[in-house]
Amino acid sequence: MQRFTVPALLGILLLSLVSLSYYEMIDLYIQSVIMFIGINIILSASLNIVNGYMGEFACGHAAFMAIGAYVTSVLNILLFTKDKFFGPALLPPEMALYFFPLTLLAGALVAALAGSLVAIPSFKTRGDYLAIITIAANFIVTSTIINVDAIGGARGFMGMKKIIYAMEDVVELPWMLIWVILSTFFTVWLIRRYVSSTYGKGIIAIHQDEVAAEIMSVNTNQMKLVAFMVSSGLAGLAGGLFAHILGYINPGSFGILKSTECLVMVYLGGMGSLSGSVLSAILFTLLLEGLRFVIPQINTLMHWMHLLPDTYQVSQVWKWVIIPLILVLVMQFRPEGIMGNKELSDIFPRLKKFYKFK
């Protein structure tokens, strides 16, 4: 019985969130925060495969997110809506509900293929040279998108809201929330299965010692290829969801800054810790949104206590000083991230009863 505790809990979580938002018990702002948390979980957990478990230093995760976002959006627009560039809809809009997961998958697949292009140089290049390849890939992807006018160029690409409306016309449910939560569960499940399988142990072996792993008959090239593809494919999935939550994408959203955010979440959570990635993604997003509320309070408090001159207001600018400062402090006290390379079940051994984590 205990084996089913976790799936049951997750199911209840999904159901309660969906019904809460269906009956408008939680407002759209909270919903959007939940969705961004989900997307950040997918991003940080997927980057953790390469940067955490495999120990490489890839810093162009946003590039794959961009590819997934654009491929999914273009496919959906092409199939289900009338667009001035792509012509009339190929399929009736009611089909969007059934095809949406497929288009998400297609975006993920293309992103995975793009990931394999980055993986091939990684057979030879190592360490910080690989970092450059990924950064350059990020620049190349965004500047390619800017140059393609069919998908909007620098103006961005929009119209994805129509897909959401088409889905809601069939069954009235908060569909994006459902898709995001399902994809998050899927990602965490997939990564957990992948890294705890015998096959996936290979990537941890590469992290420990690549030459030794090679001698122990681990096919390191294949391992790297698969790890990169899974990682970038999941980033593409996150991108597809991201595009449909916003209803608008722009190459500027997938710059080096977005990649930096992904990196921060991975290292904050701890290299090679899946629960760490999940936790840090939640914390990071909540911090980002929470400071919106806290900073005005700090401002009034400090003025109330006469710590500041009347002319100076503590504005939201301080948010991006406070967040890095918190992270630097976390690093000073826990130099291995929140979880290190442990999982939740290592810290609370009783959890092991409820789920297996090899």
Added chain:
Amino acid sequence: MFDSIIQNIFNGLQWGSFYSLIALGYTLVYGVLTLINFAHGDIFMVGAYIAFFVATFFLKAASGLPGWVVLTLTLPLTMILTACVGVTLERIAYRPLRRKGANRLYVVITALMCGLILENGNLALLGASRKSFPELVDKVIYTTGAVSMTNLKIAVILSAILVFCLLQFIVTRTKIGMAMRAISYDKFAVPLMGIPIDTIIVFTFILGSSMAGLAGLLYSMSYPILDPYMGALIGWKAFIAAVVGGIGDIRGAFFGGFLLGFVEILVVAFFPSTFRDLIAFSILLLILVYKPTGLFGIAKTTKI
């Protein structure tokens, strides 16, 4: 056509000089600590702001001073103050982590965060207005045919070369340079030889950050508009330049910087400029695919 090629070579030399100066700072720290100091681009930005404040201070305090006197006063002060910023970062953020034996990637992330703090702290404290750097030296434009040069551009190129020679001399010919190379060779055996490892690291940060300060001063003289985010992108690109040259090698950073400068300028000159980043980075990727350790990097043999 011929004129514009010559002109573009000069343009490339000037633009490459800045990449080189910043890449040299990256490479020095990397060579000694194998730490990618992502805050370096922002230290460069802080250097530019320090130069701005020092120069305006002298211009205001002693208004009769001619520009070149102000410049000679500003130059060492900027370098010293920027070096202080670099050393402070090392002391409060990197050293404790190093002592605790954290994985070096965590130090890299800390550096990234320190860069963000510098950028946004600047924004929060100084406000969003951009600063305009005062003109210290009268600009002289030399024109021959269709080729134009300014005295400033020549000064920039010369100082990049000078800095390179100086660093090369320090690293290869002096005792402290020998110690730096020794640390990069073996971090664990070196303290046993009686070399004060922390002193050497601080010295490295002083060298690297003062070069960033110099670059900041020269940059704000050539492009006299300062904003808090000016260091971010040029920092990333200089890092790319350093790696393409072969990170950890002084020559690599120097030539890598000029290579990136030239590639960016020449791509614009011969292709539609909308494809600049696309083509420039593809060329760099190709170089890395054929020379996986950069132009001057030496492949390390891994032992089990």
Added chain:
Amino acid sequence: MKRTLSCVGVCLLAVLMCSPCAWGKTIKIGFNIPLTGDIPKVGEESKFAAEMLREDINGAGGLEIGGEKYTLEFIYEDNESKAESAVSAALKLIERDQVLAIVGPNSSKQAVPGGQVCDDNRTPMISPWSTNPDTTKDRPWVFRAAFLDPFQGPVAVDFAMKKFNAKKSAVLFALANDYSKGLAEIFKADFEKKNGTGSVVAFESYGDKDQDFSAQLTKIVAAKPDFIFLPNNYNEVALIVKQAHDLGWKGPFMGADAWGNSELMTLCGDDCIGHYFSTHYAAAGATGATQEFIERYQKKYGYEPADVAALTWDATRIVLKGLQGMGKVTGKVRKDRKNLREAIAGIAEVDGITGKMKFDEQGDPIKCAVVVRISEKGEFVFTESVCP
């Protein structure tokens, strides 16, 4: 230790709880502006302009709607100059703060998705600065205060052809900036239509946060155009003009509304003198309300306001006018929002500080553009007014 912690926690909670229960009758308006990110200056000016307006109204006892006085509460939300943050900021303002209307986002990158959110959630939004047609297109709840690119491009073309006798032109634009790119393309199409294909002899671009334009300018100078069109942000303009002069360019420049910032002259200095640009309003020689606004702003914050400040002022005034036109505030947010939208759409004409404007059916203003010349004293002097 634990006790002090809990004490602090309780205090913080108390502060958090107390703040929303403000007193008296207030009307909340949200501002979705970039206080950090690429263009913090734009956010700052928007905020200052709005703050000035709020102090005016509240100082006079509040806004009178249907015989009752309401104090205004402005909530400034940072969108970090990012699309996704603009969405969450808009949602936060709509759902948490229950604002009646949103002013902003400023640049189109955030205004397009922000407008989508406001339109979906039936909250009136007015973007002061966005020039992308998509921001308001087919969105009944979204308005704007700036004119559109397709209008501004031909203004520049006609003026340059008349003033400089231009037959050949060159364009240098920012590739990653949709404002700059869009305007450059419209300019090119219109110029070539009027002067034959190939009359735009150089059409060059640069990337995000670039500061060296020497290669592009070398190409442009070698092509010998009659003038250079620069639809760029003022900080880049200052660099471009200086570098073009270093490369031996002596001809004229023509710019667009993004030049119109007080900082242009402090950054650019003598190099910019004598050039022209099209904009929303001419700061020098402004009269009446415009002049008063500029002088007060300058006195209060120490610098001359840019067009974005003036446009935010106008945008906010439009919202206030809409509020007054509503008749009365019911207190039910959804209903008030709907009434407000109707009221704004029904405004016949606004006499703003950036000129008279009225809205077309898309929610875009029909208003005049002015061409200004940068005088020897560094002032933006009115030269010509072009109306649609």
